[in-house]
Amino acid sequence: MGISRSRPISFDRQQLFMEVAHADGHTTGGRYDVPPDSGFGIDRRCSPHTNRFRPDVNDRPAMIDACPLLEARRLGRREPNSENWLLRDICFAIHASDRLAIVGPTGSGKTLLLRALARLDCIDTGEVLWRGEPIRGDDVPRFRQQAIYLHQRPALTEGTVEDNLRFPFSLRVHQQREFRGEDVGSLLAQVNRDETFLNRSVRDLSGGEAQIVALLRAIQLRPIVLLLDEPTAALDVVSTQLLEKLVTNWFDDSPDDRAVVWVSHDEEQVGRVSDRVVNMSDGQIADDDAEGSEPSP
Helix, strand or coil, X not given: CCCCCCCCCECCHHHHHHHHHHHHCCEECCEECCCCCCCCCCCCCCCCCCCCCCCXXXXXXXXXXXXXXXXXXXXEEECCCCCCEEEEEEEEEECCCCEEEEECCCCCCHXXXXXXXXXXCCCCEEEEEECCEECCCCHHHHHHHHXXXXXXXXXXXXXXXHHHHHHHHHCHHHCCCCCCHHHHHHHHHHCCCCHHHHHCEHHHCCHHHHHHHHHHHHHCCCCCEEEEXXXXXXXXXXXXXXXXXXXXXXXXCCCCCCEEEEECCCHHHHHHHCXXXXXXXXXXXXXECCCCCCCCC
């Protein structure tokens, strides 16, 4: 297994909940079951208990299959206490079977867009829709079970690899599910590791191994959409190849139902992992090569 070039493993609980609790949508009685001062990816202007409960959009009729999985409509976000727009008039859709890359110069808004789609940050204008329905209030936890965001810096709990893989199932939203060792064993085989890897302390992992553990933790939850924010930016070639292989195998296991979005600065990687490219510039979509799409005005 390769060694990361620079980024250390994070044991920051805030970052951990961005990846794990975000993915799991851990709630208690409509409120996020995290310390109120933690800032676990929740914008203080967006209170998840302020909206009336709405039916689970995943229980709607099959007609929603014709809708995009995830859609941004006139999405906009201002810089706090400023009239400066960080994102403006973002309009695009992610469909089942999409392998999409978001590219653009540093500061163009790629990460902000991905975080807005994941409902980690609040927006000032527009809306985000899941299968044709706006994601509001009590919809958020269920949505976050389906669309998982992975940061470029892995966030792991203290303990072993297995402790980290079991962690999501300790959260309320996944208590009806269970850790499946056989599934994890199959995933480990894809990255040339056997079950002894589960006993490794996370403090002994390289940066590449840690990022792969974070991805394994997400994939085992069987999401429909993966939102990947430069997950290989600080990894060496070997680790990058293994992570890309995991994502590709996850996608290929159900290509008509799933979608993956990569943020990447690596042109060669974009060519490997995507068949649709969205270019961003100054907080707007400058170009989307999806058939029939138009850039934001």
